[in-house]
Amino acid sequence: MLTGEPIAVHKRSGDNLSAGTLNQKGNLVMIAEGVGENTMLARIIHLVREAQNSKPALAKMADSISAVFVPVVIAISAFTALVWYMIGPEPTVSYMLITATTVLIIACPCALGLATPMSVITGVGRAAELGILIKDAEAIQHAAKVDTVVLDKTGTLTEGKPSITSIYPLNIEETELLTLAASIEKGSEHPLATAVISYSEDKGIQPVAVENFTAVPGQGISASMNSKRFFVGNKALLSANNIDCQHAESLVTEMTENGETPVYVADSRRVLGLLGISDPIRSDSPSAVSRLITSGIHVVMLTGDHPSTANAIASQLGIVHVIAGVMPDGKEAEIRKLQHQAKQSPWWVTALTTLRH
Numbered sequence: 001m002l003t004g005e006p007i008a009v010h011k012r013s014g015d016n017l018s019a020g021t022l023n024q025k026g027n028l029v030m031i032a033e034g035v036g037e038n039t040m041l042a043r044i045i046h047l048v049r050e051a052q053n054s055k056p057a058l059a060k061m062a063d064s065i066s067a068v069f070v071p072v073v074i075a076i077s078a079f080t081a082l083v084w085y086m087i088g089p090e091p092t093v094s095y096m097l098i099t100a101t102t103v104l105i106i107a108c109p110c111a112l113g114l115a116t117p118m119s120v121i122t123g124v125g126r127a128a129e130l131g132i133l134i135k136d137a138e139a140i141q142h143a144a145k146v147d148t149v150v151l152d153k154t155g156t157l158t159e160g161k162p163s164i165t166s167i168y169p170l171n172i173e174e175t176e177l178l179t180l181a182a183s184i185e186k187g188s189e190h191p192l193a194t195a196v197i198s199y200s201e202d203k204g205i206q207p208v209a210v211e212n213f214t215a216v217p218g219q220g221i222s223a224s225m226n227s228k229r230f231f232v233g234n235k236a237l238l239s240a241n242n243i244d245c246q247h248a249e250s251l252v253t254e255m256t257e258n259g260e261t262p263v264y265v266a267d268s269r270r271v272l273g274l275l276g277i278s279d280p281i282r283s284d285s286p287s288a289v290s291r292l293i294t295s296g297i298h299v300v301m302l303t304g305d306h307p308s309t310a311n312a313i314a315s316q317l318g319i320v321h322v323i324a325g326v327m328p329d330g331k332e333a334e335i336r337k338l339q340h341q342a343k344q345s346p347w348w349v350t351a352l353t354t355l356r357h
Contacts, residue, residue: 010218022189062116077103148338149292153303153313157289158279162191164199165260166276168251175205177273181265183207184223184232188215192263195277196232216240220264231266238264238271245271259312278309281316289317302326302334 011017017030018040036042081100088095120137127134134140154160169177182200185193186207200207210223219240220233231237235252238245245264248271252262260276292299300321303310310324323334 073104073107076107077101146297148298148300148342150300150302150335150338151289151319153301153305153310154279157285157301157313157317158281160279162195162261162277162279164195164275165278165280166255166258167273168255168276169273170248170271172272174273175203177265177275178203178205179208180225180230180272181232181263181275183210183225184213184221184230186210187213187223188221190221192261192277193221196263196275229268230272231264231268233264234262235264238266241268243268243270247271248274256308257312259309259316279313281313286317289319293318300338302331 011021034040077100080103081096084099085092085096088099120140123140124134124137151157167174167177172180178196178200181196182205185196187210197207208225210225212224212229213221214223215221216233216237219237220231222229222231222233222237222241224230231241231243235245243266245266248264251274255262255274255276258276258278260278263275263277264271265273265275289299298321299319300323301310301314301319302323304326305324307322307324310322314320314322326334
């Protein structure tokens with residue numbers, strides 16, 4: 001939930017746990033190091049509340065002007081009413097009210113005090129409809145001067161959920177490979193199992209009953225079907241069961257370079273096939289990144305994902321600058337580093353960078 005990783009990360013004794021961690025097998029003892037206001041969720045809520053109360057510099061300036069302008073207009077209106085009451089024609093009271101009201105209506109600073117907040121509300125609301133959450137209202141005012149855009153990967157450039165993106169049957173037909181994988185994965189609650197089952201359902205493949213289901217945390221699962229033992233998982237699972245997978249190494253390397261997580265499907269003797277699971281790129285991401293770069297904006301990917309996965313996605317989108325493996329509370333520090341570098345860069349470096357992009 002916090003790192004943004006679409007693929008589950010295996011935890012070991014001594015690792016830090018956060019909300020969204022799944023305990024798949026056995027018992028565990030956890031120490032609560034932060035509760036109440038000290039939790040990550042509480043800090044996120046605090047940041048959001050601060051953003052809701054923020055005002056752009058333009059709104060602050062409008063409020064300052066209104067604070068002076070309103071008393072001045074009221075004073076002018078009162079002075080106008082007094083003059084018409086003293087030297088105006090009959091009926092003096094009617095003329096006094098008409099002129100005073102005219103001054104208030106024409107010179108009323110309502111537009112000055114309301115236009116900026118309404119513009120901010122409209123802009124933030126429209127951005128939310130498009131899936132853009134604005135942390136600080138002042139960001140809208142500074143948007144016109146932006147020369148670097150930092151994008152997260154999961155859910156921003158990608159769809160945010162793992163799915164099967166490639167299938168490589170080696171010693172079996174593709175339909176049979178999917179049936180075997182879906183039947184074994186049906187008993188698992190792992191996110192990768194959900195991806196396999198969903199893809200199989202879309203293909204109209206129905207899983208069959210299996211026996212002796214066994215899940216090995218961090219490795220995969222195994223089960224028996226028709227008196228034969230089958231395995232679905234990573235290389236560690238196959239190595240632990242003395243299953244040869246050397247002939248699939250070149251294919252695994254290619255899948256890893258493409259940002260896919262390889263899932264082995266094997267029997268007790270050999271690898272039957274491979275399933276490539278990844279977080280697919282959104283259909284509108286390539287064009288969006290391309291337009292940003294064409295506009296002279298430097299695009300940076302900042303993600304908590306593994307560097308190899310992040311670099312694979314970035315290369316497909318044409319993003320050169322990638323910062324990977326960063327936790328949520330460390331992303332702000334990376335943003336400040338980029339801002340600091342921009343301030344220290346000479347104007348001619350910025351100009352050359354803009355021309356290059």
